[in-house]
Amino acid sequence: xxxxxxxxxxxxxxxxxxxxxxxxxxxxxxxxxxxxxxxxxxxxxxxxxxxxxxxxxxxxxxxxxxxxxxxxxxxxxxxxxxxxxxxxxxxxxxxxxxxxxxxxxxxxxxxxxxxxxxxxxxxxxxxxxxxxxxxxxxxxxxxxxxxxxxxxxxxxxxxxxxxxxxxxxxxxxxxxxxxxxxxxxxxxxxxxxxxxxxxxxxxxxxxxxxxxxxxxxxxxxxxxxxxxxxxxxxxxxxxxxxxxxxxxxxxxxxxxxxxxxxxxxxxxxxxxxxxxxxxxxxxxxxxxxxxxxxxxxxxxxxxxxxxxxxxxxxxxxxxxxxxx
Amino acid sequence: xxxxxxxxxxxxxxxxxxxxxxxxxxxxxxxxxxxxxxxxxxxxxxxxxxxxxxxxxxxxxxxxxxxxxxxxxxxxxxxxxxxxxxxxxxxxxxxxxxxxxxxxxxxxxxxxxxxxxxxxxxxxxxxxxxxxxxxxxxxxxxxxxxxxxxxxxxxxxxxxxxxxxxxxxxxxxxxxxxxxxxxxxxxxxxxxxxxxxxxxxxxxxxxxxxxxxxxxxxxxxxxxxxxxxxxxxxxxxxxxxxxxxxxxxxxxxxxxxxxxxxxxxxxxxxxxxxxxxxxxxxxxxxxxxxxxxxxxxxxxxxxxxxxxxxxxxxxxxxxxxxxxxxxxxxxxxxxxxxxxxxxxxxxxxxxxxxxxxxxxxxxxxxxxxxxxxxxxxxxxxxxxxxxxxxxxxxxxxxxxxxxxxxxxxxxxxxxxxxxxxxxxxxxxxxxxxxxx
Numbered sequence: 001x002x003x004x005x006x007x008x009x010x011x012x013x014x015x016x017x018x019x020x021x022x023x024x025x026x027x028x029x030x031x032x033x034x035x036x037x038x039x040x041x042x043x044x045x046x047x048x049x050x051x052x053x054x055x056x057x058x059x060x061x062x063x064x065x066x067x068x069x070x071x072x073x074x075x076x077x078x079x080x081x082x083x084x085x086x087x088x089x090x091x092x093x094x095x096x097x098x099x100x101x102x103x104x105x106x107x108x109x110x111x112x113x114x115x116x117x118x119x120x121x122x123x124x125x126x127x128x129x130x131x132x133x134x135x136x137x138x139x140x141x142x143x144x145x146x147x148x149x150x151x152x153x154x155x156x157x158x159x160x161x162x163x164x165x166x167x168x169x170x171x172x173x174x175x176x177x178x179x180x181x182x183x184x185x186x187x188x189x190x191x192x193x194x195x196x197x198x199x200x201x202x203x204x205x206x207x208x209x210x211x212x213x214x215x216x217x218x219x220x221x222x223x224x225x226x227x228x229x230x231x232x233x234x235x236x237x238x239x240x241x242x243x244x245x246x247x248x249x250x251x252x253x254x255x256x257x258x259x260x261x262x263x264x265x266x267x268x269x270x271x272x273x274x275x276x277x278x279x280x281x282x283x284x285x286x287x288x289x290x291x292x293x294x295x296x297x298x299x300x301x302x303x304x305x306x307x308x309x310x311x312x313x314x315x316x317x318x319x320x321x322x323x324x
Numbered sequence: 325x326x327x328x329x330x331x332x333x334x335x336x337x338x339x340x341x342x343x344x345x346x347x348x349x350x351x352x353x354x355x356x357x358x359x360x361x362x363x364x365x366x367x368x369x370x371x372x373x374x375x376x377x378x379x380x381x382x383x384x385x386x387x388x389x390x391x392x393x394x395x396x397x398x399x400x401x402x403x404x405x406x407x408x409x410x411x412x413x414x415x416x417x418x419x420x421x422x423x424x425x426x427x428x429x430x431x432x433x434x435x436x437x438x439x440x441x442x443x444x445x446x447x448x449x450x451x452x453x454x455x456x457x458x459x460x461x462x463x464x465x466x467x468x469x470x471x472x473x474x475x476x477x478x479x480x481x482x483x484x485x486x487x488x489x490x491x492x493x494x495x496x497x498x499x500x501x502x503x504x505x506x507x508x509x510x511x512x513x514x515x516x517x518x519x520x521x522x523x524x525x526x527x528x529x530x531x532x533x534x535x536x537x538x539x540x541x542x543x544x545x546x547x548x549x550x551x552x553x554x555x556x557x558x559x560x561x562x563x564x565x566x567x568x569x570x571x572x573x574x575x576x577x578x579x580x581x582x583x584x585x586x587x588x589x590x591x592x593x594x595x596x597x598x599x600x601x602x603x604x605x606x607x608x609x610x611x612x613x614x615x616x617x618x619x620x621x622x623x624x625x626x627x628x629x630x631x632x633x634x635x636x637x638x639x640x641x642x643x644x645x646x647x648x649x650x651x652x653x654x655x656x657x658x659x660x661x662x663x664x665x666x667x668x669x670x671x672x673x674x675x676x677x678x679x680x681x682x683x684x685x686x687x688x689x690x691x692x693x694x695x696x697x698x699x700x701x702x703x704x705x706x707x708x709x710x711x712x713x714x715x716x717x718x719x720x721x722x723x724x725x726x727x728x729x730x731x732x733x734x735x736x737x738x739x740x741x742x743x744x745x746x747x748x749x750x751x752x753x754x755x756x757x758x759x760x
Contacts, residue, residue: 077408079429096730161580162597178515184582186737270527273582274734289401291723292425 065305072298087299096275097300100283104304107194107279108258114198115254116247119205124239126206127213137210144203152267155196159183186276189269193277197264204257205250212246213239245318252315256308280304355659356388360403360413364393368609372679380666387659397528407431407651414654415663420458420645421531423467425719432466433650438661439465450670455685458717459647467647468668469685471676473705474641474712475536478603478611480618481625483518483596492627496540496566499630503576506599520576521600522589523567525736529586530729531715533602535642538563539713542635545728550716551757555728555750561743562632568735568742582733594618602629604644605681605705626704628711641712645685677702683709720756727752 070076074084091097126137146154158165159182167179183189220238229237262281265271271278271286280300288297359377363369370393377389392413394402400422406412408431418426426432439447448456451469459467479492487506493499503520510518524533538544543559546552554560571577578584578597590607592598594614601607612620629640648664650657666672673684674693683702684690696702715721728749735745 161583162578179579181580181582184580184737186734186739272526272730272733273737274730274739276734276737276739286726289404290726292404292422292429292719293723 068298068301068305071294072302074295077294084295087295090296091299091303096278097280097283099275100278100280103190103277104259104279107190107197107261108255110194111197111201111258112251112254115202115205116209116251118198118202119207119250120209120243122202122206123209123213126210140206141203143200144207146200148200148261148263149267151196151200152264155192155199155264156183156268159192183269184273186273189273190277193265193269196268197258197261200264201254201258205254208246208250208253209243212243216242248314248318252312255311259304259308259311354388355386355656356390357414357654357656357659357663358390358392359415359663360392360394360399361417362394362396362399363417364391365395368613369680372676375679376667376672376675380663383666384659384662387656387662389663404429404431407653410653412651412653414651414656414660415648415667416651417470417646417648418467420643420647420714420717421721423458423647423649424461424717424721426649427461427466428719430652433652433654433657434464434466435468435650435661435664436464438657442665450686450688452685452687454643454714455645458645458714459649467649468664470646470648470668470673471682472643472645472685472709473604473606473683474643474708475532475602475604476626476628476641476704476708477600477630478593478607478624478626479600480593480596480623482623483599487599492625493630495630495633496537497633500566500570500574500576503570503600504574507574507576516575518596519578519592519598521570522577522581522584522592522598523570523602524584524586524589525582525729525733526585526588527726527729529589531725532642532644533586533589534567534729534732535715536602536629536640537567539637539642540629540635540640541566541632542637544639545724545753546716546757550718553724553750553753553757555746555753559632559635561746564732564735564746565742567732571736572738582736590614593624594620605683605701608701609681626701628704628708638711639713641708643709643712643714645714647685720759723756724753727756 067076071078072087074087075081122140126133126140130136143151157163161167161179161181161184164179164182166182167176170176171179180188182192216239220242221234224234224238260281261279262285265277265279265282266285269277271282275283281304284297284300284304286297287293287300361373364373374391377391381387381389399418403412403416404426423432448465452472455469455472456465459465459469477492483506484492489502489505493502506518506520507516508518509516523537524530535545538560541559541563543557543561543563544554547554555564571581578592584592587610589598589601589603590610591614593601593607594611596618603611608620608624611624612618618624631640648667650660650664654660668685670686670689673686673689674695676682677684677689677693677696681699681701683696683705690696690702690706696706716724731740731745731749731752734740734748735742739745740748
């Protein structure tokens with residue numbers, strides 16, 4: 001629709017005799033085409049603004065990713081570059097890789113499950129109207145502030161066989177006669193590592209779920225109270241459904257984080273005994289920096305990245321659909 | 325007028341010349357090179373190195389050296405990443421283990437032209453020929469050897485005397501008996517709190533220590549040509565079972581020994597939790613540092629690696645060597661070479677012995693320097709050098725070693741039987757060596 005105001009801004013507004021018949025229509029069409037050009041221009045203007053950030057991201061994230069893929073095919077940063085799929089072929093029959101893959105799955109599944117469970121419990125407690133709530137929130141978040149390497153060292157000391165805290169308590173309490181070799185037995189070492197990471201990582205899930213809890217409208221609980229709902233019914237039919245998307249976000253982000261975890265296992269067990277507690281991130285490190293098998297290390301990293309990409313698809317879809 | 329103009333031109337040209345040459349003379353004074361060494365991150369060694377660097381700067385006013393400490397565990401990560409990116413320290417130190425990989429990948433500079441300028445073979449003649457082996461490839465020299473030692477057994481002579489042990493074990497049977505005698509409860513009726521020995525079974529320092537047991541039984545990790553695994557030999561099997569039995573059956577090592585690294589082994593010896601460890605010259609300094617009340621320089625003694633009776637092989641110990649290398653990316657190769665020469669010259673080697681109790685790769689130092697000739701430790705280790713060899717100097721070695729260690733740990737953790745673990749280690753190492 002043409003307005004008086006918009007006509008004033010038409011370039012070449014000296015519409016005259018040369019326009020002949022339907023002068024208004026012609027002018028409208030001319031305006032429309034100019035307008036659409038401007039609209040297209042506007043549409044792309046935003047890309048111009050995000051270009052620096054995009055280039056920065058590509059150079060920081062994209063370059064290493066591309067380099068890793070090329071390296072897995074033995075194409076870059078090797079003394080004799082030549083295309084080969086041998087690194088990927090080797091993955092299929094490398095027992096250490098397959099064990100590490102299985103360990104990674106068990107580790108990630110267990111830690112993420114416990115993070116969600118403990119995180120939900122802690123979030124529910126911290127969402128209650130209690131005195132010094134903020135103080136408890138700070139206390140609850142403390143494990144997350146510990147860097148994973150430091151966390152690993154702390155827990156290594158706690159589970160140490162001779163001077164370790166756990167053995168000292170158990171022996172002095174009369175529960176043990178001889179110290180337990182916590183980090184020297186395969187299943188115990190792996191369990192201790194999982195336990196330590198559960199402790200360190202639960203606040204992440206707790207924070208996300210706490211944010212979700214605080215976003216649930218009070219009216220829903222009030223309506224539940226009017227209907228005579230018990231606390232359990234409130235939890236099952238109001239709290240949990242409202243936390244659904246937060247759960248998914250916490251689960252996916254935590255899974256990605258745990259898949260990449262390196263510092264904790266490196267400093268706590270070093271993947272041992274044998275390779276009983278070895279996960280893929282540690283195996284990648286060993287092949288890249290200790291054995292100098294760069295192509296093979298890159299292929300392990302690419303496989304891990306693919307797994308994480310698949311895991312993150314629901315999150316990406318949710319984010320893109322703006323369902324949350 | 326003409327005279328004035330000529331004077332002006334003259335003054336201008338003098339000023340211009342002065343102006344142009346100034347930056348050159350200033351920059352000549354400001355050559356800065358970096359030196360990285362894991363021992364810079366350690367107390368006693370670091371102090372000694374910093375003193376040496378200060379002396380170098382005093383003698384070479386045009387060169388400034390920036391010390392770059394690096395943790396031993398992170399050394400290769402840092403160096404290889406930086407060198408691949410065209411950066412890294414100008415001069416750096418490495419032990420013998422990763423050197424061949426560094427040479428293969430072009431991460432160290434060929435020093436042959438510098439050595440030729442110094443006199444070539446004549447200049448190198450003071451170094452033990454075996455010390456040049458790890459740093460030489462296809463006739464080119466890539467590093468300057470600094471220190472060398474052989475592994476021996478370090479023990480607490482006071483605890484030996486208290487246990488009534490009069491002579492040090494010569495073979496592995498005697499070693500086991502001594503270990504059993506020394507494993508006991510120090511408080512009557514209390515739990516066992518002193519053990520005979522602690523082998524290093526964690527990753528850090530495993531290579532130098534465990535290899536002497538294999539060699540003491542007449543076995544080795546690889547065949548002499550380093551092309552195949554030698555873990556299928558009866559000698560290797562006997563050594564492997566011996567260690568597993570010491571831990572699981574005889575229980576002469578403290579619980580949790582699979583996590584014992586070299587520092588923990590030193591700490592255990594320092595606080596009399598163990599009586600022996602596999603070590604060498606540096607153990608005395610390090611153990612004494614952990615517990616000065618031990619009076620390490622008085623109570624700690626050394627004896628050669630035990631050898632199984634009837635074994636014909638002369639080799640029973642392992643050599644450790646530290647060498648200095650130049651980064652191929654260095655912008656100041658001449659200054660870097662000066663520093664390398666300085667750190668490995670006779671005077672510095674003597675200082676290194678006084679400060680850190682370490683032998684030199686220079687024959688002239690070990691054979692003539694008074695304090696070395698008088699040292700009770702140096703006499704044992706120098707003799708043992710003749711019975712020692714390097715670990716395999718091949719690029720695949722770090723992976724072979726870790727494979728072996730993982731299988732040994734699996735046997736100790738009872739994940740596998742000792743026989744199965746050794747068989748797996750053998751097959752896996754064969755596969756690694758077969759890979760191009």
